[in-house]
Amino acid sequence: MENKCAGCLQQINNRRFLKCKLCAQLYDIECVNVPEQRFYNTMTKEHKQNWFCPLCFAKKLKVNNQNTPCKQQENANTTTNYEETSLNADDDIPDITGDENVTMRHKKLHNCVDESLMLEDYINSSEGEETLTDTLSLKTLSPEVNISEEDVLTKLQLQIIQLQEKLKNAEDKIECLTLENDSLKNKLIIMDRKIDHLEKNKTNDESSKKTVTDIGHQTVLDRTQSISVKQRETKADPRLGNNRVMNKDSVCAESHSLDRHKLCLISSHKQCNILSKAKINFSNNYDLCHYLMPYCGIKHQLKGLKEKLNGYTMKDYCVIFIGEEDFRRTNDYVDLTILIRNTLLPLNHTNIIICLPTFKIGNLTRMYNCRIEHFNNLLYLDTLTHEHVYLIDSNRKLTYDNSMFNLYTGNINDHGMNTVFLSLTTLIADIENFVNNEFFL
Numbered sequence: 001m002e003n004k005c006a007g008c009l010q011q012i013n014n015r016r017f018l019k020c021k022l023c024a025q026l027y028d029i030e031c032v033n034v035p036e037q038r039f040y041n042t043m044t045k046e047h048k049q050n051w052f053c054p055l056c057f058a059k060k061l062k063v064n065n066q067n068t069p070c071k072q073q074e075n076a077n078t079t080t081n082y083e084e085t086s087l088n089a090d091d092d093i094p095d096i097t098g099d100e101n102v103t104m105r106h107k108k109l110h111n112c113v114d115e116s117l118m119l120e121d122y123i124n125s126s127e128g129e130e131t132l133t134d135t136l137s138l139k140t141l142s143p144e145v146n147i148s149e150e151d152v153l154t155k156l157q158l159q160i161i162q163l164q165e166k167l168k169n170a171e172d173k174i175e176c177l178t179l180e181n182d183s184l185k186n187k188l189i190i191m192d193r194k195i196d197h198l199e200k201n202k203t204n205d206e207s208s209k210k211t212v213t214d215i216g217h218q219t220v221l222d223r224t225q226s227i228s229v230k231q232r233e234t235k236a237d238p239r240l241g242n243n244r245v246m247n248k249d250s251v252c253a254e255s256h257s258l259d260r261h262k263l264c265l266i267s268s269h270k271q272c273n274i275l276s277k278a279k280i281n282f283s284n285n286y287d288l289c290h291y292l293m294p295y296c297g298i299k300h301q302l303k304g305l306k307e308k309l310n311g312y313t314m315k316d317y318c319v320i321f322i323g324e325e326d327f328r329r330t331n332d333y334v335d336l337t338i339l340i341r342n343t344l345l346p347l348n349h350t351n352i353i354i355c356l357p358t359f360k361i362g363n364l365t366r367m368y369n370c371r372i373e374h375f376n377n378l379l380y381l382d383t384l385t386h387e388h389v390y391l392i393d394s395n396r397k398l399t400y401d402n403s404m405f406n407l408y409t410g411n412i413n414d415h416g417m418n419t420v421f422l423s424l425t426t427l428i429a430d431i432e433n434f435v436n437n438e439f440f441l
Helices: 036-042 045-049 054-059 069-077 112-124 126-200 220-234 274-282 298-302 333-344 366-386 414-440
Strands: 017-019 026-028 242-246 252-256 261-267 286-292 317-321 351-355 390-392
Touching (some): 126 366, 261 274, 274 286, 298 333, 351 414, 366 390, 390 414
Parallel strands (some): 242 286, 261 286, 261 317, 317 351
Antiparallel strands (some): 242 252
């Protein structure tokens, strides 16, 4: 038997249909305007079995219609008219009561069957179905509302816990940074006191020009005068004329030149082309040697420096470009300053120059630049005290914009590095002029 809708005469291929209780015809729920949600959630099995189609519902007798104006008029016309009725003399004339001529109103008596039918009609009507649907939907939604409220409360509690943890971590970081800042301030105060103490203990004679240290090393000026005499005595030694040129793999190529001096470069910058810039500025007067140490800190740059500078004299130079590896995170920069001093103080047979690390440009470089500034100040004060190295302030002639810094990486660019090499060239020229003047005096 084919299941066709009696309304649209289309084939019914699903279970969303209703069957009339009287005519037993099938109807799609769309044709009889029954929402799908009400069909599945609201209508019970008994309700579906007692359902009436629109045609049967229209033909169905609603209630007893005896008490209507038309019916009352017919009953009134059927009353006995005693005036128009002819009677014999022997006939008995019945007594006329008031009830026969007067229409009396009686209370309407409803049958239980009529009330049940009316209730069923109200339920089958659209208004009754909507009311019943709203009532049932509220009952079904109440547990869902409770569940959703519980989920929201749980999520809010989790968010509060997460925010409390983040706040606690931030407070811990602030406390650690505060302690670190206080420690650095105390160390600076101690170093300032040491500097003041050394300045008060200076004498007025010529020997007081030497800086008093625990080891008793000579100053740069005295080392220049003493080494210049040794250089004249050992100038004929051919071993001092063997100058080295280092590539990126630290492979040495020997070049024999007795008149040219040596310049050793130690750096960790891969993108600055330090060797090519050194060739442009110093290749005419110096034999270059470049040690490239990518991603290395100060400790690794100073490692084996004594062996690298073997055979260097006071007319030779070693330039150390401090990289950024030690400033990506906070370190003990006082210990690094002491390490530099203890490593370079014994190497008093040549000129050592340190190029201070440069700042970065960008929004997230504030902490990095603070570390750079702190280290540069410590190394500058230590150099003034012990005079064990020459310093170049690499940031002094740099402009803090995109002309000398890369906007993407924040590091110094080629133009900025050329500015640093210009300062290096000027410093080496000043040292040579000073040494020559002292030698002829």
